[in-house]
């Protein structure tokens with residue numbers, strides 16, 4: 234895990250990445266977050282924690298996920314392109330790496346119940362899954378509008394034994410569900426753990442989630458060494474919603490400046506269209522979801538409603554680690570539009586027989602914005618599979 238001599242891109246003792254991060258929370262939430270902050274490193278560094286985490290990742294999630302040399306895609310982009318197959322994880326995406334980690338942590342903190350919020354329902358399903366696995370009671374708050382839009386995920390959670398509670402306030406979407414989940418946690422501080430689904434939220438969540446997802450780049454180093462004799466690629470591409478799959482894919486390369494790290498945001502209908510989720514292009518510093526970060530906001534600081542064809546990238550901010558990586562220039566941030574991502578998703582289907590999640594298709598779409606050298610080694614983190622997006626592919630129709 235983090236190298237103490239070289240922490241420039243990791244969180245500091247106060248919970249900050251450069252000027253971003255911290256814990257901007259109501260006083261009522263302080264004891265809950267403080268309990269986590271005091272214990273998370275101690276617990277996740279214990280050998281028996283590591284052992285149980287690794288064992289479940291192996292036997293339940295299906296790790297290590299393959300690193301696949303995509304030959305036909307490589308030809309197309311005139312480089313050697315590998316796909317890190319997070320789409321092959323149980324439940325279809327990387328999110329389960331984090332929920333497994335957090336539920337093991339919750340158990341060791343003596344918690345009996347889990348609360349979470351979900352937007353598109355993917356994090357809700359990953360949370361419901363690990364709660365069933367551990368026999369823990371689970372409540373997921375979800376905006377009423379999102380429940381109507383994402384019916385299959387609501388039913389998945391219910392089949393798994395989770396109680397899905399509609400958030401009826403405000404716009405009845407993700408931020409309202411977040412408020413209700415926070416309120417629930419405030420009212421149930423002793424027996425309940427709150428599972429956040431990305432590298433967002435108050436310290437220590439961003440660091441904790443990044444550590445759980447860092448298994449992605451840990452495996453990449455081993456697998457690249459087997460494939461090429463060198464753990465370091467020339468490029469790593471990952472899409473960014475809140476930024477957890479990207480944080481995991483970048484984690485063990487952050488201090489190796491020869492590895493070009495590329496984060497791909499959702500430009501929606503275009504960065505300047507008024508309908509996008511390209512946070513670094515449009516955002517300014519502010520406080521969102523308990524931390525100081527970059528977020529899309531109006532002149533007077535109202536959060537701007539984000540838009541992307543991909544529900545997982547439809548978030549008005551990014552995790553504070555990414556705000557810092559953008560600020561320092563360590564990671565290059567680019568964006569891909571709905572059209573570009575859909576075309577890239579269909580292209581991967583045609584060239585490699587893999588239909589990616591539309592989130593992951595954004596990372597693929599960015600390849601065409603780069604001029605590679607013939608011998609460049611490029612890794613694209615394929616964060617999830619496209620099954621959940623079939624309706625969107627069908628509506629898109631151009632295949």
Ligand SMILES: *Cc1c(COP(=O)(O)O)cnc(C)c1O
Pocket residue numbers: 325326327328355356430431432472473474475476477478479545546590592593616617618
């Ligand atoms: C949720 C999701 C994302 C976006 O979340 P991050 O925290 O940015 O990784 C990306 N891809 C898939 C498949 C997802 O389900």
